Amino acid sequence: MKFSMLPQVFTQMFKKPWTNKFPAKYTPDNTTKFLEDVGTGKAKIIPPVETPEGFRGKIVYDKEKCIGCKLCIKVCPTNAIEFKEKEKKIKIYLSRCCFCSQCNDVCPVKCLSMGDEFLLADVDPYSKDLIVE
Amino acid sequence: MTEKKQTTKTTYQLPIGPIHPALKEPVMFEFEIDGERIIDVDVQLGHVHRAIEWTGMRRNPIQIIYLAERICGICSFVHPFAFVRAVENACEIEVPERADYLRVVHGELERICSHMLWAGVAAHEVGFDSVLFLTWEMREKVLDLTEYLTGNRVTKAILTIGGIRRDITKDHIPKIKETMDYLKNNFEKLRKIYLDDKTFKLRSQDCGILTYEDALKLCAVGPTTRASGVKKDVRVDQAYAAYSDLDIDYITPDVLTGEVNGDVYDRIIVRLLEVKQSIDLIEQAIDKMPAGDLVSEPKIPKLLNYIKKTAGEGIGRDEAPRGEVIHYVKFDGEHEEPYTWKVRASTYNNILPWIPMLKGEQIADIPIVAASTDPCMSCTNRVAVVDKNKKYELDKEQLHQLSVKKTLGLMK
Numbered sequence: 455m456k457f458s459m460l461p462q463v464f465t466q467m468f469k470k471p472w473t474n475k476f477p478a479k480y481t482p483d484n485t486t487k488f489l490e491d492v493g494t495g496k497a498k499i500i501p502p503v504e505t506p507e508g509f510r511g512k513i514v515y516d517k518e519k520c521i522g523c524k525l526c527i528k529v530c531p532t533n534a535i536e537f538k539e540k541e542k543k544i545k546i547y548l549s550r551c552c553f554c555s556q557c558n559d560v561c562p563v564k565c566l567s568m569g570d571e572f573l574l575a576d577v578d579p580y581s582k583d584l585i586v587e
Numbered sequence: 588m589t590e591k592k593q594t595t596k597t598t599y600q601l602p603i604g605p606i607h608p609a610l611k612e613p614v615m616f617e618f619e620i621d622g623e624r625i626i627d628v629d630v631q632l633g634h635v636h637r638a639i640e641w642t643g644m645r646r647n648p649i650q651i652i653y654l655a656e657r658i659c660g661i662c663s664f665v666h667p668f669a670f671v672r673a674v675e676n677a678c679e680i681e682v683p684e685r686a687d688y689l690r691v692v693h694g695e696l697e698r699i700c701s702h703m704l705w706a707g708v709a710a711h712e713v714g715f716d717s718v719l720f721l722t723w724e725m726r727e728k729v730l731d732l733t734e735y736l737t738g739n740r741v742t743k744a745i746l747t748i749g750g751i752r753r754d755i756t757k758d759h760i761p762k763i764k765e766t767m768d769y770l771k772n773n774f775e776k777l778r779k780i781y782l783d784d785k786t787f788k789l790r791s792q793d794c795g796i797l798t799y800e801d802a803l804k805l806c807a808v809g810p811t812t813r814a815s816g817v818k819k820d821v822r823v824d825q826a827y828a829a830y831s832d833l834d835i836d837y838i839t840p841d842v843l844t845g846e847v848n849g850d851v852y853d854r855i856i857v858r859l860l861e862v863k864q865s866i867d868l869i870e871q872a873i874d875k876m877p878a879g880d881l882v883s884e885p886k887i888p889k890l891l892n893y894i895k896k897t898a899g900e901g902i903g904r905d906e907a908p909r910g911e912v913i914h915y916v917k918f919d920g921e922h923e924e925p926y927t928w929k930v931r932a933s934t935y936n937n938i939l940p941w942i943p944m945l946k947g948e949q950i951a952d953i954p955i956v957a958a959s960t961d962p963c964m965s966c967t968n969r970v971a972v973v974d975k976n977k978k979y980e981l982d983k984e985q986l987h988q989l990s991v992k993k994t995l996g997l998m999k
Contacts, residue, residue, distance in 0.1 A: 458784045459717050462776075466717075472724075508738040508753065525888060531646070531653035554653045554744040559752065560887045568738075 476502045505570045510553040512571040513546055515586045519565035520544065526557035526566065538587075546586040549579035598626060601950070616941075623949045628942045640928045647923040648674050648748055648894055648916075649887060655914070656742055658930060661704065664697045665907035666930070667746045669914040672827065674748050677901030677916050678894050685879040686750040687829040691872045692763075693737070693745055694828070694905070695865040699729050699770070701908035702810075702858045702865075705961045706781065709855065712954040713790040714991030718780055725773055732766045735759070748890060750882030755873070763873060767866050774863060781855050782843075789997045791851035795944040795956035798849055805939045809910025810861065811960045813839050814854040816847035821906040828905075833871045838864060851959040858961075895923045909933040909961045934960075951993040954986060 477499045482488035491497035505511065522542030527535045534550035535557065537543075558566045576584055603616035619627035639658060643651045648670075655670040656663045668690065675682060703726035710718035730740050736759060737743040745752050755763070781787055797807065802815035812819050818837040822830045838860045840846070840853040847853065884890045898920025904913050910933030917927040937960040944956050 458780045459715070459721070462721060462780075463717050472727075506735045506738070509734075510738045510744070528891075529647070529649045529887060531650040552653055552742070553739070554742075555738075556649065556653070556744075559747075 474500065474503050476500050502573075505572065509570050509572075510555050510568045512548060512569045512574060513551065513557070513586050514567045514569045515544070515546065516565040516567075517543055517587070519563050521563055521565075523562060525560045525562065529556050529560050531556065543587065547579070548574060548584040548586060549576075603953075618945070618950075618953075620950065623951070625945050625948050625950070625953075628945045630938055630942060640930060643928045644924055644926070647891055648925065649891060651925070651928065652746055652748070653744065655930075656744065658932065660741070661701050662697065662907050662909070662912070663742050664693050664745070665905055665912050666914070666932075668694065669903040669905050669912045669930075670916070670928075671746050671748050672903030672905065673901045673914040673916040674894065674903075675901070676903060677899040677918055678897045679899075680749040681883050682828075683750055683880040683883055684829070684877050685754075686881050688872045688876040689751045689755060689881070690746070690828045691830060691833065692755065692869050693743065693751075695868045695872075696729060696733055696736075697743075698865045698908045699862050700726060700733065701961075702862050703729065705858060705908075705958070706777075706855070709851075709955065709958050710781075710787075712958050712987070712990055713786065714987075714994045715786055721780070722777065725770065725777065728766050728769055732762060735762055747882060747887075748894070749884050750880070752881070754881055755876075760873065763869070767870055770862075770866050774866075778859055781859055782852075786994060787855070788852065790952075790955060790994055791855060791959075793848070793850055794952055795851045795948060795959055796849050797940050797944050799847070801940065801943045802849065805943075806936050807910070807940045807960075808933050808936045809907070809961075810838075810854060810857045811910065811937050811940060813837060814847075814857045815849035816841065819911075821904050821911050825904065829872060829875075832875060833868055835864070835868060851955055854959045891923055894918060896920060900927075907933050910936060937961075949993070950986075951989040954990050 477492075478488065478497070479500070488497055492499045520543055522537070522544070524537055526544065527533075527537055531554060532550045532552050534547045534552075536545045536547070538545055553568070555568050558564075558568060574584065578584075598619050598621045601618040601620050603618065615631040617629040617631070618625050619629075639654065643654055646654065651670060652667045655667040658666045674680070703722050707719040707722040707726070710716070710722065733743065734740045736755060737745045737753060797811065797815045799816045801807075802812045802817045807815070807817070808819065816839050818839065820837050821827070822835055823837055838857050840848070840856045842860060843856050844853075884893070895918075897918055900915070900917040902913060902915050904911060906912075912933055913929075913931040915927065915929040916925045919926040940960065941957065944959075945953065948956055
């Protein structure tokens with residue numbers, strides 16, 4: 455009987471795991487406190503794996519450039535974009551956004567672009583971090 | 588009298604399904620069990636309709652691309668691909684040649700990902716978890732490449748009607764070459780483990796047999812049918828995108844072993860060889876790729892306006908990792924939204940072949956036989972064994988334990 459997997463398993467025993475232990479080696483008891491400590495320099499944060507070029511993260515909106523043509527609203531697959539009638543500007547709800555970047559493609563003045571921020575988890579779908587305007 | 592008959596009845600029923608959120612096509616199985624052996628299987632379909640098509644009929648084609656991308660969790664390329672091909676067919680939109688080649692590259696990358704994921708799951712089902720992690724380590728490299736080329740790991744958002752959204756530039760090529768070399772160097776290791784290891788042979792040979800006649804009769808598609816020796820592959824039969832320019836042929840198990848059994852082992856062979864074929868196809872496509880435009884109509888409002896004015900119907904077919912995918916679209920020439928949109932995913936065809944495959948097998952073989960057609964595995968998550976009034980449940984963990992036990996028993 456041949457166990458073809460055995461040599462592989464033994465070499466694996468002496469290898470380091472691939473996992474990048476973000477944000478710390480062990481999960482902190484209190485994340486908010488941990489982040490405060492990082493801010494004051496008491497604790498060290500292990501950086502996340504770098505996002506590749508062309509990564510589709512949180513949308514960046516250049517309000518000044520926007521002409522209010524509503525084309526992004528027309529193509530948005532999840533109806534995540536709302537039009538503000540008074541200002542003739544848009545409001546993007548990231549909790550609905552599917553990060554397809556179709557609004558970036560259709561924008562005639564290129565006022566929208568995809569950023570590289572990806573830590574967007576929140577308990578409130580209408581929190582400030584999740585609304586771009 | 589009937590009371591007496593029931594007490595002497597030796598077989599009992601074992602229903603599986605029908606509803607699980609992760610299952611694309613919710614399906615209900617009723618097994619007739621005699622001890623450990625399955626003597627009859629009944630499949631019931633059509634429990635849940637997700638209304639994806641209905642949702643699509645209230646959206647414009649550009650929005651539907653992203654809806655189609657979410658039909659399947661793994662095939663986030665082939666479904667929108669079939670959809671855009673259907674729209675291109677209906678509205679007679681030409682696709683630039685370079686976009687055709689890029690579509691091949693992304694389609695084959697997805698096939699590698701899917702087949703490797705499947706191979707890992709198959710290893711897990713027979714209780715060989717170290718192979719699962721080895722396979723998925725290699726798959727991770729392919730996912731990294733996908734992320735590098737498209738921006739995200741799974742939902743690629745790369746297709747558009749009449750072309751493709753992102754280019755592969757000269758800067759990308761070294762990384763593609765590197766990943767392909769890595770896969771080629773490690774392929775032999777994977778082949779040895781899957782095809783020569785005794786554990787796999789014990790569990791997969793002569794198990795879940797689908798004969799050539801049954802595969803033809805039940806319209807199985809993809810690797811499931813090719814493992815039974817049926818030469819059926821949309822990429823060759825009705826070459827789309829750039830496949831007609833590339834060197835591609837049907838993969839059947841006799842290429843390697845010289846014979847066709849149609850068992851689980853043959854399905855492993857077919858999928859492994861297809862990974863190799865996909866690597867080859869990506870390299871060919873990268874080498875032969877001509878320069879040119881990415882989309883035929885870069886202005887999306889103009890494109891949508893054109894589709895709105897066009898009346899017609901179209902069919903888009905392509906070869907997904909699991910088999911043929913068909914999308915049908917009809918436009919009435921007045922509305923932007925399609926009049927009809929119909930999707931037929933490949934697992935639908937591969938459900939009925941489960942009946943001849945499972946007959947005569949043991950309960951412990953259900954996971955590996957069901958997994959061998961590469962459905963969404965969640966259908967084995969919950970199995971309830973009903974024996975008259977006594978009812979007890981086997982969850983996925985217990986079923987998995989049974990399968991592992993069988994492997995260990997065979998090894999003794």
